[in-house]
Amino acid sequence: MEMQFYPIDVDYVTNKAGKAVIRLFGRSTDGKRVCVIDSNFEPYFYAVPESKTKVASIRKEMEKIRVKHDESLFYVSSTEVSERKYLGKDISAIKVVVNHPKAVPAVKDIVKKISGIAMVAEADITFEKRYLIDKKISTLVLCSVNGEEFDANADVDLVLEAKSIEQTGEEMLSPKILGFDIEVYNKLRIPREEKDPILMVGFYSDNFKKVITWKKLDKAEKYIHFVKDEKELILEAVKTIKEFKPDYLVGYFSDGFDFPYLRSRAKKNNVELNINLDFSKISFRKRGELSSVQLTGFAHLDIYRFIKRITSGGEIQLESYDLDTVAKEMLNEGKADVEIPELAGAWDDNNQKKLKEFCKYNLKDAELTFRLTEKMLPNLHEFTKIIGQPVQDICRMTFGQFVEGYLLRNIQQFRELVPNRPSYNSISDRSMDSYEGAFVYQPSPGLYENLAVFDFRSLYPTIITSHNICPSTLTLDSKNAYETPEIEVNKRKIKHYFTSKHEGFIPIILRDILTRRNRIKEIIKKNGKDPILDARQYSLKILANSFYGYLGFSGGRWYSLECAQSVTAYARNYVQQVIEKAKKEFEVVYGDTDSIFIRLGKKTKKDALDFLKEINRGLPSLMELELENFYVRGIFVSKKSETKGAKKKYALIDEKGSIKVRGFETIRGDWSILAKEVQEKVLDMVLKENAPQKAINFVKEIIKQARQKKIDMKKMIIRRNLTKEIKSYEQIGPHVAVAKKMIEQGAEIPAGTTIYYIINEGKGMIRDRAKLPEESSSYDSEYYVNNQVIPAVKSIFEALGYKETYLKEDHAQSKLGEF
């Protein structure tokens, strides 16, 4: 029979005959959950002989290989000579086909030892990845399959054994998404998996709301479902997922919290989290402290991980990635307003009213998770389609992995053999390599008016394409080659050369990405905004911008120090050239990596634009200097202990009154709200109103209010995490001291607990005066003035020239009366 479907999850299993078969789980066009089995794909790798002369004898030797491993026999099924390239050079490789994916590592080790073998390649690409690459299948994109119905032990509507399968369209899956979230008993601030039960599980989707809990609530909302205990709650949650049949089950930090917690509580209650479509156990792949929780048959997404990756470094800079902040920024809607530390108390006291609120809160979290996923879907899907790997992997991949995934798929057209993933040792060797990065033109601290900012459009990608920078074009021959600017290595000046006789695969692939992106941007310009096209161009932008970093990433297969060095060398050269030219007409205020900030002074905007045109006439075709914006005012500040202006620490206001702040994120979650608010307001007054004196008066007023204890205690709360067991602390910080006192009063405080505290008035050390917010009646205003307010605004006022008068090093305290 014929069927069209969207593959979502791909893996392989070994069938009764001992053969590895690929399974593609997905959704058919008529809405069924399906599993397609493809048993027509063979595992293989490549062996590269030292010279062509020995190929015949090597093949004979390889074909004799037999390895016993546990119960199975691994062997070479066939070999075949394949003319390939390796980093641009022609080589003969032998394709070695083996009887099982697990035979690859075993056989590979033996092949490596055969004399006359130079290297073994592509033995480290997983079977299912290899399948997707070779079959040119992207998950989530429509596939046609011809096959026979098959009887298999899987919780799907249809299993097909494929005779043929191919990707047939561009059309994408519209997935069934189920957001979920758990609430747990939290007498202590951090719940303990062994002791504290799960109290609620919430689910949300289009036309679907459900909260499961095990305390009966009278006159509760319809969506609340009651069960008798935690065990039943877990079973009911499993049943809910089974019946809903989502394509994506989505949580927020569910890799780090919800799933590990569910697993632990399921074990405690002696029940199985039986949601995988083949009834197998859920895989928790440890990666440092965090695990990646992978389901079989459908996708588990931790949307937090994708959002964090995709937004950092982008336009919107979030100060925190907690669900409330992210949802407010992206959905204009925050979490339900409850005091989560009160949940345990409400549960113990059977406080019906409060528990109903917590149910609502639980549902809201699931809803926000669901909505964020909907919002991110265009980007998530574009990456999945471009990179061609399952959506659950894309959701967790770094940009370096994006580049490598993209190269792996697109390198095939060049017949390039894929370099091996570097060994642990070579990674650590490579990470010793250091090289010069971007150029920074240091600003003099101060307030400037009337600025123009230029930047190079996609500077690093266009440098790579314009100068043919690629591991395959690197040459020692300076004839017919691009010559880099001088590069200083160990006090010696060197240059690299990249041939101009043929184009490297990285420049070709990258140029294709850039031109595709430009085409999409033109369509958007012509036809107006379109979220899908916008996601597509943004994905291509991120991908293109990641190539340079990838070349210098020690864990990369195509790592090349020479390439990475060359990219930054060219970049420094171009930016410095523009700065030198700009200096003849304007005052240059600042420059960093790919941007130049100039003061217009008596010159006009037109003069700035003419200058831009002039520069662009001299650049290679793909490179371009663009106007980023004109700014009314800008403040450049210096970091402490630096006299010159700091890198990337400035704030600008444009003609529309919107403020752009860079590098002020020293104010993080572990500072008081007071410090954050003061800094924000000061920047506002300086930039928007051009009123430094008013800002000073404002800070003076805040200090006065602090001293008169007129500021809300909530704004004084500082939080900090305990990273280890209390006993193992040598350095007793304020948060450690608070925790110690709590323990003395009988509390249990495991590692990982967040301690909230306020510094109280009195004599002695800071740590002895740190107390829980509920135990604090007042606060030490001098501490907050000197350690929170002043540090938050100090550098801003210094840049404005108030240094000597108002802020004298650490003795600021005595001077602050005048402040």
Add this chain to the structure above:
DNA sequence: CCATATCGGGG
């Protein structure tokens, strides 16, 4: 200057 420590998300 480079090596080590901390932190994030979740309740």
Add this chain to the structure above:
DNA sequence: GTGTACGATATGG
């Protein structure tokens, strides 16, 4: 599992 392996930033020697 055709293994594994966070990444960015702050501090401290």
